[in-house]
Amino acid sequence: MGQIIQYIQSYRHSDLTPGAAGNMFWALVYIMLVFVGLSVAVIAMNWLERKILAHMQVRLGPMRVGPHGLLQPIADAIKLLLKEDIMPAEADALIFWVAPFVVVLAAFTVFVVVPFGPTHAITDMNIGILFMLGVSSLSVLGVVMAGWASNSHYPLIGALRSSAQMVSYEVAMGMAVVSAILMTSLHGLGPYGVSAASSGTGTLSMIGIVQAQNEQHVWFLFKFFPLGFIAFGIFAIAMVAETNRAPFDLPEAESELTAGFHTEYSGLRWSLFMLGEYAAMIAVSSIAVTLWLGGWYRPFANSLTGDTWDLVFSLFPGLIFLGLAAIAFVGVRRMPKHPYFRVQTIGLAGFGAVLGLIGLILFVPPVRDRIQDIFWFVAKVAGFMYLYIWYRATFPRYRFDQLMKVGWKVLLPIGIGVLILTAILGVVL
Amino acid sequence: MTDQNSSLSHLDLETPEKPFLDANELVINMGPQHPATHGVLRVILRLDGEKVLGLECVIGYLHRGVEKIGEHRTYTMFNPYVDRMDYVAAVSNGLGYCETVEKLLNVEAPPRAQYVRVILTELNRIASHQLWLGTHALDIGAITPLFYTFRDREEILKIYEKYCGARLTTHAFRIGGLQYETYAGFEKDVKNFLDFFRPKIDEYEELLTTNRIWVERTKNVGNISAQDCIALGVTGPVLRASGVKWDLRKAQPYANYKSFDFDIPIGQNGDTYDRYLVRMGEMRQSVRIVQQAVNALPEGPIMAKVPKVMKPAVGEVYHSIEAPKGELGYFIVSDGSTQPYRVRVRPPSFVNLQALDVMCRGQLVADVIAVIGTLDIVLGEVDR
C-alpha cells in the first residue's frame, strides 16, 4: 500500500508530463480528465452553437428546455439515444458499425499530446505535431467507410467528396505547420531581432513548440510579420475545410443534391459523428493555438512582465466566471414572473450560483496559480470555436469545384511561398 | 416545335422527335419535394458527370383551376382568388386584376385610392424581394440573411394587417378603388417603416455584395443574353439584369406611376449576381416611390362610382402591370353578363421558368439550385 502511495507521490515533484515520466497512474488520471473535459466541451459547444447562431440571426434559440435552453444538449442526447437504430438493408454491417467509432477514435486520440500547460499533457511525444496530423488524417477513413457502408449512391458520392476535400486541405495544413516548425529552430529576441546563427535544433514536440515561442519572446503569429500571420491564416482556413464546416460544408448541406455521408445514420451513431466532428474542431484549434498563439502563455508574457502583471492576468479566470454568473443573474431578473417559470428561474439562479462559486474558488491563490496555463489555453481555443460559429452564420457555401480550387490553387502556393520565405529569413536573420 | 426562323434556333431546344436520353447521360430527378425548389416543382436534369446538358420542368402540382373558377364567379367574387396565385406578392396581383376590370368597365380609381394602391403595392414589392433574398441566400448557403429579411418583412405585414386584416392574402383592393379607408396612423407607420428599412438594405448588401464566396457563387452563373430573354418572353428583374431597360411602370404607366420619380436598375451580364443587384436596387427605388407617395397623399374619396352589379360591355381587355416577378397580365373577356367569359392570367413566373433550361445549360449541378432561386418563381403563379 505504501508503495502505491509512493508511486503516486513520486510524480508530484517531476517536471515532466506523466507519459514522459512513465507514471501510469497519473497518465490514466490525465486521460480521464481530458476525456471528461472534452465531452463536456462538446456538449457545451452544442448549446453554444445553437445560441450564438440564433443570436446572430436575430432570434433566441432554445429557451424552453431548462433556463435559456441550457438543458437542450441533454434533451438532444436522450432523444438520439432513444431513436430507432436503422441499418440499410444491404449495408455492410461490420463497416457500418465501425465507421463512427473510427471517426470518434481518431478525434479523441489526438488529445493525447495536446499541451494544456508545461506538464499538463498526457504525454509529450517528440513527434507530437506529426502524431496529431497523422491521427486526424485517420478520420478520413471513417468518413469513407461510412459512405461505403450505406450502400447507396448519394452517400457514397458525398463521402468521397468529403474525404477528397479533407485530404486536399491536409496538404495546405501541412505546409503551414512546417512553416511554424521551422520557426522553432530559431533563437533570437523579437521578430526581427539580430541573433547568432540559428541553433538548428527545432522540435516537433508540442510542448517544445510552445516553449520555443516563449524563448523567442514572440508568438509565432507575429514572427517575421506578416509571414507568421499568413501561415496562421492558411492553417485557419484549411482547418475549417478539414472539419467540413461552413463555408466548406457542401458535402453535408441539405439543400444540395448529393446527400452527406451520414445520411443513413440515425440516433446514437449519428451523434457519434457529430461528437467526432466537434472533437476534431477542438483538436485542430488546439494545434493552431499551440503553433501560433503561444499555447498556454498569457498575453504579453514577455512584454508585461513582473509580479503585478502576473497578478493582474491571473485574476482573469475568476473574473470571467464571475461575469458569467452576473449575466446569469441578469437573466434571472428578466425571467417572466409566472408560476410556470418558477423552476426555470430557480434553475438559472442555481446555475449562476455555481458559476459564481467557481469564480470565487478561482481567486484562491493555490488554485489561481495552477489554473493559469489551462485557462489561457482553453480561452484561446474557445475563441476559435466562436470563430467557427461566426463563419457558419456569415458565409455562403462554396461550390465543390471552387472549394478544391481554393485548396490547391490558392492555399497551397501561398503556403509554399510562406515556407520558402520563412526558411530564407530564418537563415539570413 | 422549334421554328427555324425563330431567334432561338441557335439554342437547339428540345423537339418531340429528339430522344431525351442518351447513352452517356445521367438523368436525375429533383422531385416535387425538395428543400430548394421553392414549392412543388419537379425538375428532370440531364447530366453529363457534373455538367447539366438540359433540363425539363414538370409543373402542375399546384394547379387549382383558378382560371376556370373565374368563369363561374362574378367579378367582385373573383377578387380574392387572384391573391392566391402569387401568394408572396398578393397585393400586386389584386392591383392587376382590379385595374383590368376597371379598364373593362371604363372607370378610374380616384386619386387618393391610386396613391394608397401605389404605396401598398410598392411595399409588397419590397416584401417580395425580401423573401426572395432570404431564400436565395439560404439555398446558396448563407443562412443568416433569411432571418434578417423575414424580421424586417414583419413590419410590412403589420401594416397590411392593420389596414385590411390579413398579412399574406390581403384582398386589399376593390374594383374601382379601395374598400377601407386608411387607418389612423397609416402615414406615420409607413414613414416609420421607411426610416427603419433604409439602413437595412445596406445591412443586407454588407453581408453579401462584396463577399467573395457570394460573388464566386453568383457571377457568371445562369447567364442569359438579352436576345434570349426577349425571345423567351422573360420579363421583370431577369430581363432588366440582361441589360434591357423595360419596366412597365415607365414604359406603359398604370395607376399613377407617372407622378413619381424613380430609376430603373439595369444589369449588364445577365448572370445571377446582376439579378441580385437589380433586385436590391429595386428595393431602394420602391422606398423612394413610397416616400414620395406618402408625402403627397391627397384627401378625397376612395371609391369610384361603380355599379353594384357589374355587367361590363361585351369585349375583351388585356392589362398588365409590373409585378415584383415580372409582367403580370390579365386578359378578361366579357360577354355582358355578371361573370366573365374567360379570365386568362399571364403569370411572370410561368414564362420565366421556361428560361431555366437555357440558363442552366453548361452549368454545374450545384448551380441549378442557385438559378432556380434567382429566377424568383412562385409555384402558385406557375400552376394557378
Added chain:
Amino acid sequence: MQQAVQPGMQPVATTFFFYLLSGFTLLSGVFVITRKNPVHSALALIFGLLAQAGLYLMLYAPFVAGVQIILYAGGIMVLFLFVIMLVNLERSQREEQFNGQWVVGLLAAIALGGLFVTVYVKGKALFPYRIAQPVENTNTQQIGLMLYGQYMFAFEIASLLLLVAIIGAVVMAKKRI
C-alpha cells in the same frame, strides 16, 4: 523539451508488445488475402500498417512511425479505397475466383519460404545480436540531416519521379471540366 532516456522512460514489456504487434500484422496480412470483399481487404491492410507503425516505435524510430500513419495509412490507403469504391466491383465479386493454379502457387510459396529459412540458418552469424539503438529523441533530425545532406541527389530524383507521375495522372484523367 529534452527527452533523454529518463528513469521513467525505459521500454515496457518489449517482448509482449512485439509479439502482439507482429501478430496483428500477420493476422491482417492473412485477412487481406482471404477476404472476398475488397473493401474489407483494404481495411485489414490499414490495420496492419498501423501495427507496423507500432513496430517502428519499438525500434526507436518515431518519425518513421508518424510518417507511416500520415502517408501510408492516411493517404495511400484512402486513395486505394477511393479506387475500390468507385470501380464497380459487385460484378467481379460474383465471378468465380480464378484459383486453378493453386498447386503452382503452393510450390512457389514453399520454395520461397525454404529460401528464407536457409538464409537465416546459414547466415545467422552475420546478423548482429542487437542493432545499435538509435537515439530516439533526435530521430527526426538525424533523418533530416541524412536525407538532405548525404542522400540529397536520390531525394531530388525521387521527388522528380513523383512529380512526373502526378502530371501524367492529371493529363490522362483530364477531360472537360
